[in-house]
Amino acid sequence: MSFRLRAARPDDLEHLYEMAKLTGGGFTNLPADRKALAAKLERARAAFARRDGELGDDQFVLVLENTETGQVRGTCQMFSQVGQQLPFYSYRLNTLTQHSQELDRTVRAELLSLTTDLEGSAEVGGLFLHPGERAGGLGLLLARSRYLFIAMHRSRFADRLLAELRGVIDDRGGSPFWDGVAGRFFGMSFQEADYFNAINGNQFIADLMPKHPVYVAMLQEEARQVIGVPHPSGRAAMRMLENEGLAFEGYVDIFDGGPSMTARTDNVKSVRDATPARVGPTDLDLGERALIATGELDSFRCAYGMREVLEDGTLAIDTVCAAALEVDTGDEVWSVAR
Structure with a gap:
């Protein structure tokens, strides 16, 4: 049995939709919505069709195809630079140190600050492999094929590379991080917010999210424990990213608290080599x-x-x-x- 990655086409819509229904939520780049997926495929078609070699606002979609049956069994995506149409928000985990001479005491507090630091980065994401094919190294093929594509079309991608990993989702399909932070301000469940973001973008975050930092110590324990922690199914993906040279530098997803990994594009192992x-x-x-x-x-x-x-x-x-x-x-x- 042989598999290959190829550029996605508009007629891959039903294949992507069937896979999107298997993700279990929290997969912003692969929503179980035909209209949204069709828009992604159209955007990808336009990106593939552009031949000027200039850095733009592109989204590329690849699919994993069984060359014997023609079945599509996985997908992945690349973005040339994020945050070009709407702001790209992250939380940055940092530390505030304060000292009292009277008490002779130093206090260090961890803060989550809303930021657009990662705006303009290229992004690899949207990786999903059909549950029936999770053997034989196909996940590695999906992941690393993106870096070969970037190497072969280097001028089309920004100099910094980003990969967001899905955060912890509980047995109810909810997010402890969302419930402890953003959910308090929006009156929406994680599933509702995640789906709205996948379909409409995250401008509502800019409209409604408080701009002041959040003190981590004031969050519930359930929320604190999952900051920067990948979903159990994403631990192998995090190791693969680390092997490529990407690192977690304190940026987390504003919805589920999952880690954002970054590197200089030319330093990513599979791009460099x-x-x-x-x-x-x-x-x-x-x-x-x-x-x-x-x-x-x-x-x-x-x-x-x-x-x-x-x-x-x-x-x-x-x-x-x-x-x-x-x-x-x-x-x-x-x-x-x-």
Whole structure:
């Protein structure tokens, strides 16, 4: 069985909708709403169609396709720079230190401050793998294919990269962080706010959220415990991001308190190490396991394969990968070690 990532098309709508219904909530970039998903696919179509190579306000959507059946079994997204149409809000966890000479006492208080520090960053997100395919390294293929796409279209992405991880969701589908912080001001449940944000954007946060810092010590214990903590299903994703060089620097999601990971785009391992080459032989039997990609924008394709750099600088790859990528001798591919 062979899988590849490819650019999403408008006719992938039903595939995305069926997967969106499986997310369990808290997945802003993949709402279970056909109209919102259709708008994302149209925005992606326009981004793929633009060929000027300039940094813009783009959203790219990729899908994981079974090359034997044509089934779509996963998806991921990339944003060229966030916060261009509406402000991009985060909470920043920081510390305020105060000292009293009379008491000879120093007090350090943790604060959550509403900020737009991450505005203008590129973002990788919207990653979802069908529950029936969560084996064989397909999650890694989904995640790292985005970095190959960025490397191959570097001028289309900002110099700072952001990844938001879903925060802790309780058994009721609610968020302890939302209940302890923003929910107190909005009169909306987490599910209602999250869905509204996914469909309409987060301008209502700017309209209604108090701008003064929140003292963490004044929050309920349930809310304090989940600040900067990923959803249990996202722990592996956090490790993958750390392996790529992204780090948690105190920024958390304003809805569920999940961690936001950041790095300089050119320092991300799979962006930095991705290299182009021309395809040589396509019948390699044994070589280094790698992610291999080809194509520009809407013709982008990425799959696992075996590679070997030959003395003439060409790249020998295996037959299965060559078929999945639809490449032959002389075609250009980009690759990075698995």
